[in-house]
Amino acid sequence: MSSDDSSSALLLSRQLKDLQKNPVDGFSAGLVDDNIYQWEIMVIGSPETLYEGGFFRAVMDFPTTYPIMPPTLKFTTAMYHPNVYPDGTVCISILHPPGDDKYGYEQANERWSPVHTVETILLSVISMLSSPNDESPANIEAAKEYREDYPLFKKKVRRIVRDSADM
Template sequence: MSSSSTPKPTSSPQTSGAARLLQRQLKEMKTAKDLPGISVGLVKESNIFEWEVVLMINDDCKYYGGAYFRALMTFPPSYPLMPPKLVFQTPIPFHPNIYDNGELCISILHPPEDDKYGYESAAERWSPVQTPETILLSVISLFSEPNDESPANLDAAKLLRAEREGGPKEFRKRVRRCVRESLGED
C-alpha cells in the first residue's frame, strides 16, 4: 500500500515533534482495548507519517452485513496543527462522504480556517485536539449516519435521500454490493 508520491517529511523541530506525537498516538491505539473495529499500523516502519487503517464496520449500521474497509491516513509534517488526509483503498465504499478517488470528506479533516462557502463553522473544522482515534471514531459514525447535506459523492447522497423518503432501495443495493466487495465476495 505504499504511496511513492507522498513526500517524506524533512527533519525539523516541528517534524520531529509531530513524529514523536504520532509514535505515541499509534502505540496508544494499538494497545487500546476500547477501539473495536479499528486496526492501525504503519505502511512502512520507516515512516510514522503514513498509517494503514482497517475499519471493520458492524452489522448495525447502514453498511448492512458488516464490511472491512482499508484506508491510508497520511499526516502532514505540520501535524497536529494541520489535519491528516484519509483515503480509502479499493474497493472504495459507496458513501455520500467519500469521493470517487477514495478521499474522505468530513469537516474535522478540513483545514482550520474559515469555510469559503460558509457551510461549516470554524468549530466544526480541524483542531489540534483531534487525534487519529477521534478521527477514526468519527469515520465509523459516518458509516452509521452518512451526511447527505454536503456530499462528496452526489449519486450516493441522492440515492440515500430518495430511500429515506420512501423511494426505491437503490442506495441499500449499492451498499450491499460494496460490502460484498470489501469482504472479497464479488
C-alpha cells in the same frame, strides 16, 4: 528533520502506541512501510449499519505540520457513501483545515483542531458511515440515491460490503 517534524513524529508514535495498547472497536491501524506519516487503517463495518460485515482499507497521510494541520484519509477498498469522494477520499468536517469555511457551510469549531487524534478521527469516520451527511455530499450520486432511491443505495452498499469481505 526539523523540530516540527520530530515533534509531529513523536506525537504520532505515541498515538500509534496508545491505539495498539488500547484498541478501539471498529478499526485498527498500523504503519505503511515503517513511515510514521502514513498509516494503513482497517475500518470494520459497525453492527446494525449498512456497512456491517465490511472490511474497508484506507490510508491516512499526515503532514509534517500535524497536529496543527489535519491528515487526509482515503479508502483504498471500494466505498460508496455520500461523504466519500468517488476516488475514496473522506470528506468530513474535522478533516478540513482549521479556521473559517470560505463557503460558510461549516463553523470553525466543526473543522480541524489540534485536539483531535487518530482515534477521534476514526471514530468520526465510523459515525459518518452510519449517519451520512447528504446536505454536503462529496459523492453527489450516492447522496442523491440515499435521499431519492434508498433501496438502490442500500443494494450498492451491500455489494461493496460483500466484495470487501472477499478481499
